[in-house]
Amino acid sequence: MQNRFPLLAALVLLLLSFTPVGAKDLDIIDRWTGTIGDAAKSSLPDPLAIRDKFAWDDLWKATHPDDPEGISPPAVDFESDMVLIGIVPGPNRSTVNKLTLDDKGNVDVAAAGTKVGGPGFGFIYLRVAKDGIKSVNGKPLTSSLKIKKDKVGVRTDAEMNLAGTAVTAITNAQEFGSQWRSTAGDADKPWEVDFAKELVLIVRSSRNSVKVDDVTLDTNGDVKVLTQTTAMPAAVGAPAIGFGYAILLVDREGIASVDGKPLTPATQPKPATTPAK
DSSP: OTTHHHHHHHHHHHHHTOOOTTOEEOOOOEEEEEEESSOOGGGSOSSSEEOSHHHHHHHHHHHOTTSOTTOOOOOOOTTTEEEEEEEEESSOOEEOOOOEEOTTSEEOOOOEEOOOOSSSEEEEEEEEEOTTOOEETTEEOEEEOOOOEEEEEEESSEEEOOSSEEEEEEOSHHHHHHHHHHHHOSSSOOOOOOTTTEEEEEEEEETEEEEEEEEEEETTSEEEEEEEEEEOOOOTTSOOOOEEEEEEEEEOTTOOEETTEEOOSSOOOOOOEEEOO
16 A cells, blocks of 8 residues: 555656657757736637747737836747747646657647636747647647738629638639629729639628638648628618628648638639629
């Protein structure tokens, strides 16, 4: 009986130090910890990774509100490194003993902490080499795509049969001309697009205007268009008529799918457009 607890402790330490087959340990280049007593964890990015200086600056300022104005975060070379974030609930000190990168490029950040009750959260920032990391806690890393051209508007002279907000990827000139006319009308001509290097994304929402917040590309080559929609106004006693749209031009490099649907050279069916009554 007396030997049970030392044996159990040794077993726990052994499990914590175990690296799964096919995985490798990640060296932690630097680490920073802190607590926030009155802020929500929703202020942290998702997935919990920082890959550029601007996001790092914003995060550091948000989680160090008592620092003198003008204090900058520690220098990180984001060409070679990234910052992973571990969090624990309550105003508790956070720690991460070990990081491993599996054979699929995923790194799990599992933070442990003290057990103080209360609002807020504890955090730990871990600087690591980014080579080989494709996802954090199972969520693919994303980067913002530059929107080279855009056309945003609403149509009140036609209806479009859509369930929610739909995103269509356009991969050839013939399809683009047809989709442009059914979406934006005939007032303007479609852009000149080099479809060998560029891709057109069309976002449409029935009876809503559309605002594009971001276009992201994850490490699996999948694109997501992040949007906000607002109900279109309607005459008193009548339903709203029409649809909102955003036509976006982006570089095609690295894109394999849009909303999980693989790109194909074949023409995609466009939603049916009917004249407004």
